[in-house]
Amino acid sequence: xxxxxxxxxxxxxxxxxxxxxxxxxxxxxxxxxxxxxxxxxxxxxxxxxxxxxxxxxxxxxxxxxxxxxxxxxxxxxxxxxxxxxxxxxxxxxxxxxxxxxxxxxxxxxxxxxxxxxxxxxxxxxxxxxxxxxxxxxxxxxxxxxxxxxxxxxxxxxxxxxxxxxxxxxxxxxxxxxxxxxxxxxxxxxxxxxxxxxxxxxxxxxxxxxxxxxxxxxxxxxxxxxxxxxxxxxxxxxxxxxxxxxxxxxx
Amino acid sequence: xxxxxxxxxxxxxxxxxxxxxxxxxxxxxxxxxxxxxxxxxxxxxxxxxxxxxxxxxxxxxxxxxxxxxxxxxxxxxxxxxxxxxxxxxxxxxxxxxxxxxxxxxxxxxxxxxxxxxxxxxxxxxxxxxxxxxxxxxxxxxxxxxxxxxxxxxxxxxxxxxxxxxxxxxxxxxxxxxxxxxxxxxxxxxxxxxxxxxxxxxxxxxxxxxxxxxxxxxxxxxxxxxxxxxxxxxxxxxxxxxxxxxxxxxxxxxxxxxxxxxxxxxxxxxxxxxxxxxxxxxxxxxxxxxxxxxxxxxxxxxxxxxxxxxxxxxxxxxxxxxxxxxxxxxxxxxxxxxxxxxxxxxxxxxxxxxxxxxxxxxxxxxxxxxxxxxxxxxxxxxxxxxxxxxxxxxxxxxxxxxx
Numbered sequence: 001x002x003x004x005x006x007x008x009x010x011x012x013x014x015x016x017x018x019x020x021x022x023x024x025x026x027x028x029x030x031x032x033x034x035x036x037x038x039x040x041x042x043x044x045x046x047x048x049x050x051x052x053x054x055x056x057x058x059x060x061x062x063x064x065x066x067x068x069x070x071x072x073x074x075x076x077x078x079x080x081x082x083x084x085x086x087x088x089x090x091x092x093x094x095x096x097x098x099x100x101x102x103x104x105x106x107x108x109x110x111x112x113x114x115x116x117x118x119x120x121x122x123x124x125x126x127x128x129x130x131x132x133x134x135x136x137x138x139x140x141x142x143x144x145x146x147x148x149x150x151x152x153x154x155x156x157x158x159x160x161x162x163x164x165x166x167x168x169x170x171x172x173x174x175x176x177x178x179x180x181x182x183x184x185x186x187x188x189x190x191x192x193x194x195x196x197x198x199x200x201x202x203x204x205x206x207x208x209x210x211x212x213x214x215x216x217x218x219x220x221x222x223x224x225x226x227x228x229x230x231x232x233x234x235x236x237x238x239x240x241x242x243x244x245x246x247x248x249x250x
Numbered sequence: 251x252x253x254x255x256x257x258x259x260x261x262x263x264x265x266x267x268x269x270x271x272x273x274x275x276x277x278x279x280x281x282x283x284x285x286x287x288x289x290x291x292x293x294x295x296x297x298x299x300x301x302x303x304x305x306x307x308x309x310x311x312x313x314x315x316x317x318x319x320x321x322x323x324x325x326x327x328x329x330x331x332x333x334x335x336x337x338x339x340x341x342x343x344x345x346x347x348x349x350x351x352x353x354x355x356x357x358x359x360x361x362x363x364x365x366x367x368x369x370x371x372x373x374x375x376x377x378x379x380x381x382x383x384x385x386x387x388x389x390x391x392x393x394x395x396x397x398x399x400x401x402x403x404x405x406x407x408x409x410x411x412x413x414x415x416x417x418x419x420x421x422x423x424x425x426x427x428x429x430x431x432x433x434x435x436x437x438x439x440x441x442x443x444x445x446x447x448x449x450x451x452x453x454x455x456x457x458x459x460x461x462x463x464x465x466x467x468x469x470x471x472x473x474x475x476x477x478x479x480x481x482x483x484x485x486x487x488x489x490x491x492x493x494x495x496x497x498x499x500x501x502x503x504x505x506x507x508x509x510x511x512x513x514x515x516x517x518x519x520x521x522x523x524x525x526x527x528x529x530x531x532x533x534x535x536x537x538x539x540x541x542x543x544x545x546x547x548x549x550x551x552x553x554x555x556x557x558x559x560x561x562x563x564x565x566x567x568x569x570x571x572x573x574x575x576x577x578x579x580x581x582x583x584x585x586x587x588x589x590x591x592x593x594x595x596x597x598x599x600x601x602x603x604x605x606x607x608x609x610x611x612x613x614x615x616x617x618x619x620x621x622x623x624x625x626x627x628x629x630x631x632x633x634x635x636x637x638x639x640x641x642x643x644x645x646x647x648x649x650x651x652x
Contacts, residue, residue: 145369
């Protein structure tokens with residue numbers, strides 16, 4: 001009697017477990033659709049198949065035009081504190097005079113996204129790193145603010161955040177006590193929507209088209225073709241850093 | 251009370267009395283300076299580094315000058331320990347304990363400064379758990395912590411008689427360790443290919459020479475203060491040995507400085523930096539010629555070797571003090587001067603416009619908080635030495651003959 005009762009209870013328990021299992025599976029499947037829509041470009045792994053870079057034509061860059069700098073500041077929420085020696089600058093305009101010919105040129109200067117970045121070599125915690133697609137970044141969560149990377153950068157491309165910041169852009173994390181630099185508008189690249197970095201976009205909008213952005217590894221890209229056709233140069237090529245930013249008509 | 255030559259017996263050690271008003275005044279003064287340093291660090295962390303004189307051009311300032319100076323000096327403060335325990339110079343044996351205490355204390359003072367200057371000192375644990383092994387800084391995390399651990403182990407072998415047989419091997423390991431540490435400290439700058447003032451392998455041996463010189467000077471000041479002034483034995487032979495060593499090390503540093511700058515002067519287009527440093531650098535040039543070379547090298551060399559001043563312990567202390575001041579000037583010239591001179595991003599071209607100070611010499615005006623943090627680190631080193639001598643038997647009291 002007791003055995004029949006136990007068997008009945010067992011069957012009831014199994015039915016319950018089966019129903020619960022079906023319900024859980026259905027729920028999981030539902031969640032699957034809700035939480036994980038089909039993969040988009042942002043969740044694609046970053047690989048070395050691409051190398052993002054730029055070609056800057058100094059001939060087209062207009063002296064006195066600051067559109068690229070303004071666009072960068074707007075995009076990343078960079079605001080001056082009226083202290084030019086400590087204010088962050090991710091991109092700056094520089095005017096040069098050739099010592100031999102006296103020719104004057106203007107150009108934007110930012111992180112050169114080196115293949116062999118000295119900032120990455122010297123960073124004690126690995127906060128400075130180079131993505132597989134060539135973008136050199138700072139992980140703001142592991143930067144301890146030692147500034148060794150700033151000493152190591154041949155282009156003075158990095159800034160240290162010297163004060164408390166408010167109203168940062170969600171796509172551009174920045175914070176007091178850490179080091180930062182041009183990230184090639186990585187958030188735009190990772191959107192996969194084809195938006196180009198803010199500086200290149202602003203330059204084109206002004207009609208100068210001095211900044212050409214693209215994939216250096218893709219032989220069909222305009223950038224790769226221009227690099228192949230024209231004489232471009234790296235800044236401090238003697239250091240052998242293989243920069244992702246190239247210049248022509250310096 | 252001078253000890254005689256040919257020490258054959260072991261020495262009797264004791265703690266310092268440390269009861270008088272003078273002792274407590276010293277402790278209170280050091281504690282006050284440390285408190286001011288902590289306040290400075292807190293201000294830098296809460297306000298941000300704009301309250302310092304450091305900028306995006308001069309990214310390392312007074313805190314780094316003092317920290318590097320203390321760390322380099324710490325390594326050389328072990329000279330007496332190495333002479334006694336590794337090279338078998340028995341006359342230095344009674345003084346090896348103070349040598350190791352001073353070394354550990356100086357290193358901890360330097361590390362405190364460099365840590366509290368970080369933009370995010372609250373992330374110290376990140377630095378201690380995430381290592382990028384291509385970074386000289388990451389190596390130094392191991393070298394510096396290992397130095398303190400080995401120094402403490404070395405002291406144990408000296409103070410615990412059953413551990414005495416290990417003094418020589420541990421002392422030898424510590425000697426190798428500190429030479430490596432100072433090499434890596436010099437290479438912090440030596441590996442920086444971007445800057446004309448650095449990018450030189452010779453910076454490693456130059457830093458070793460600097461450590462031997464500054465460390466010997468620091469030991470002379472410490473031993474004269476701790477032993478001579480308290481009527482404890484400080485053997486004439488030891489004092490003469492330290493004097494000779496200091497003269498030799500100051501000369502070796504000068505040699506490296508001359509070779510370093512001569513090579514830079516010789517190289518193609520690099521004279522710009524040398525012209526800046528040697529002629530046109532304003533305060534940097536003054537600190538180099540007056541601070542580092544005249545007051546920090548030539549004058550102490552004269553005091554250490556001139557027959558009228560050489561026998562005097564007072565003049566020895568003065569010479570050692572000058573070497574330390576000159577050393578500080580030298581580290582300032584290396585760190586600040588090397589950053590102040592502009593990067594050559596565009597060889598063959600002159601920068602005529604820039605919003606980021608390209609092509610111009612960077613100005614540096616250190617602020618009070620930087621000095622307070624730096625002095626706090628020095629005071630921490632001194633406090634460790636004083637308290638160490640109060641709680642453990644670091645100083646020889648009398649010599650016990652066989």
